[in-house]
Amino acid sequence: MSNIFYVGIDLGTSRTSVATSTGKRITTRTCVGYPKDIISKKRFGKDYLLGDYALDNRLGLNIVWPLAEGVIRESEKSLEATGLILRHIIAEAIPDKKESDKIYAGIGVPAQASLNNKRAIIDVTTDYIDKILIVSEPFAVAYSIDRFDETLIVDIGGGTTDLCRMHGSIPEKEDQITLKIAGNFLDDVITKAILEKFPDVQLTPRIVRRIKEKYGYVSEVSEPVVVTLTQNGIPAEYDITDILRESCLKLTNPICKEIQKLVGTFDPDFQEKIRNNIIIAGGGSRLKGIDRAIEKSLRDYGGGNAATVQDAEYCGSIGALKMCMEMPEEYWEKI
Ligand SMILES: Nc1ncnc2c1ncn2[C@@H]1O[C@H](COP(=O)(O)OP(=O)(O)OP(=O)(O)O)[C@@H](O)[C@H]1O
Ligand SMILES: [Mg+2]
Secondary structure: OOOEEEEEEEEOOOEEEEEEOOOOEEEEEOOEEEEOOHHHHHHHOOOOEEHHHHHHOHHHEEEEOOEEOOEEOOOHHHHHHHHHHHHHHHHHHOOOOOOOOEEEEEEEEOOOOOHHHHHHHHHHHOOOOOEEEEEEHHHHHHHHOOOOOOEEEEEEOOOOEEEEEEOOOOOOHHHEEEEOOOHHHHHHHHHHHHHHHOOOOEOOHHHHHHHHHHHOEOOOOOOOOEEEEEEOOEEEEEEOHHHHHHHHHHHHHHHHHHHHHHHHOOOHHHHHHHHOOEEEEOHHHHOEOHHHHHHHHHHHHOOOOEEEOOOOOOHHHHHHHHHHHHOOHHHOOOO
16 A cells, blocks of 8 residues: 655755654755765765765865755756755655655745746656645745734745735735845855954854854844954954844844835735734744844834744744645646
């Protein structure tokens, strides 16, 4: 007898997370490393390495990040890399799958992903996914926490911030906005600001991300943030308290403008309700004080209440999983 396994996938620019109907939760960085030359190939004994394992060994590899701004980049290599990541994460999540078993997957994409991008996802997964449901990421977040009433979901990811207005039925095009300002943008802002003040310190994307994830904040006050960085390989301590606060605030202001657009164009009878029901998700929701900072910037527009989700890592994939377990036939893609 064959079994059906349901899989919810949040295919993100920076991370890909999977939740399965068997209760498995797995997450990996969305990247693939290809050996640079014959020596690195010999060392790893493989044609490619995935996720964190690839990043830990990146000196011997060419790293491919196949997604940019939430969608698959238009190149053969990116398509191949996306296919490899999805294939492996599904195989890891469903280790007991037999040949005759079926995989039904819900895959989250940015709110305004193009038809081409949806097609690309279907094409790279047809070999190992039997049925596919393409879902809007912020809608999947709403689904995971059962918020279908007047709620505004703000999913702050790596490449994009996806906003989605919920109003008791499936959100339409005009309910969703994809903003290309999110975690990666913040990394660039922080990098520039640190280099402006300390031009000779040595930074890599990984160092900056680690600093942001550990110390990033958007409130008025913080303990002094003093980090160890190197200059010509010599470590020293640098105070980046103000740099970090000012940089992080550059993320919240544009997001609040978009929130206001979705509130302002909503049915006036329900504007009050939606502005007081803002849910922040995605990796960016872990920025300390983000809910209060968003509330503060919204004061200029009449105020609002914001809260962050409990499970920033998996709420997208859990929502996609719930959707693919509950959606009737007509919502699935034709493969
Ligand atoms: N504690 C933290 N503080 C600040 N930012 C964080 C924290 N943890 C993760 N992030 C950031 O969140 C971003 C990743 O979020 P997420 O995993 O939701 O993105 P994604 O789904 O891969 O991207 P996208 O939705 O844009 O395709 C990264 O920029 C990461 O650095
Ligand atoms: Mg995401």
